[in-house]
Amino acid sequence: MTSAAPPDDDHGVPVSVKIRERVKAARQRFHSNDNIAEFIQPGELEKLLDEVAEKMQGVLDAMVIDTENDHNTADTARRVAKMYIKEVFNGRYVKGPSVTEFPNAEHLNELMIVGPITVRSACSHHFCPVIGKIWIGVMPNEHTNVIGLSKYARLAEWIMGRPQIQEEAVVQLADLIQEKTQPDGLALVMEASHYCMAWRGVKDMNSKMINSVMRGVFLKDPNLRREFLSLIPRQP
Numbered sequence: 594m595t596s597a598a599p600p601d602d603d604h605g606v607p608v609s610v611k612i613r614e615r616v617k618a619a620r621q622r623f624h625s626n627d628n629i630a631e632f633i634q635p636g637e638l639e640k641l642l643d644e645v646a647e648k649m650q651g652v653l654d655a656m657v658i659d660t661e662n663d664h665n666t667a668d669t670a671r672r673v674a675k676m677y678i679k680e681v682f683n684g685r686y687v688k689g690p691s692v693t694e695f696p697n698a699e700h701l702n703e704l705m706i707v708g709p710i711t712v713r714s715a716c717s718h719h720f721c722p723v724i725g726k727i728w729i730g731v732m733p734n735e736h737t738n739v740i741g742l743s744k745y746a747r748l749a750e751w752i753m754g755r756p757q758i759q760e761e762a763v764v765q766l767a768d769l770i771q772e773k774t775q776p777d778g779l780a781l782v783m784e785a786s787h788y789c790m791a792w793r794g795v796k797d798m799n800s801k802m803i804n805s806v807m808r809g810v811f812l813k814d815p816n817l818r819r820e821f822l823s824l825i826p827r828q829p
């Protein structure tokens with residue numbers, strides 16, 4: 594396929610191709626955990642869903658599943674496409690939640706901990722669920738913007754709503770919170786079960802992966818780091 598399709602003569606060009614060409618023209622990345630909302634025009638997400646449903650039907654056909662006579666799988670292709678595009682991976686396709694930032698009028702400068710926030714994602718290796726919890730520690734200064742507690746959950750949901758790699762997900766979320774609030778320090782701990790290790794692979798139901806990101810004063814001050822870690826009530 595040639596890379597420079599004329600923009601108006603797009604009859605028959607799959608919408609995924611059009612979106613991909615725009616992303617490439619802007620020299621942006623489109624890995625599984627990248628957000629590509631700015632390249633999707635109004636109405637195109639529905640067309641993308643149709644395209645994914647069609648391809649999912651091809652997967653079911655290739656798996657030799659009789660979707661014509663098996664009423665259980667008759668609409669599976671479309672259900673899976675909808676689940677990917679509109680639900681579990683929606684964080685790739687929509688713009689980030691609007692977060693109102695308030696100036697730190699109270700001049701809060703004490704360690705603030707938010708969590709546990711339940712997070713749901715899927716690993717980009719197997720598209721298997723990753724379910725876990727996140728704790729966020731914020732060390733504000735007088736210039737730090739304050740955002741409502743529920744907003745941390747909305748930001749986390751947007752980042753996790755993509756095929757993710759836990760190590761990259763925590764960094765993406767830390768970058769986003771950093772950008773929105775500009776704190777002196779930011780700490781993030783994520784603990785999650787990876788169903789690709791429970792359902793398949795080693796089939797270990799109990800293993801959890803823990804990742805942390807420490808920024809600013811949390812990096813420099815071991816006491817603050819210890820205080821944060823001692824205050825988050827993780828299960829053994």
Ligand SMILES: [Zn+2]
Nearest residue numbers: 716718719789
């Ligand atoms: Zn996996």
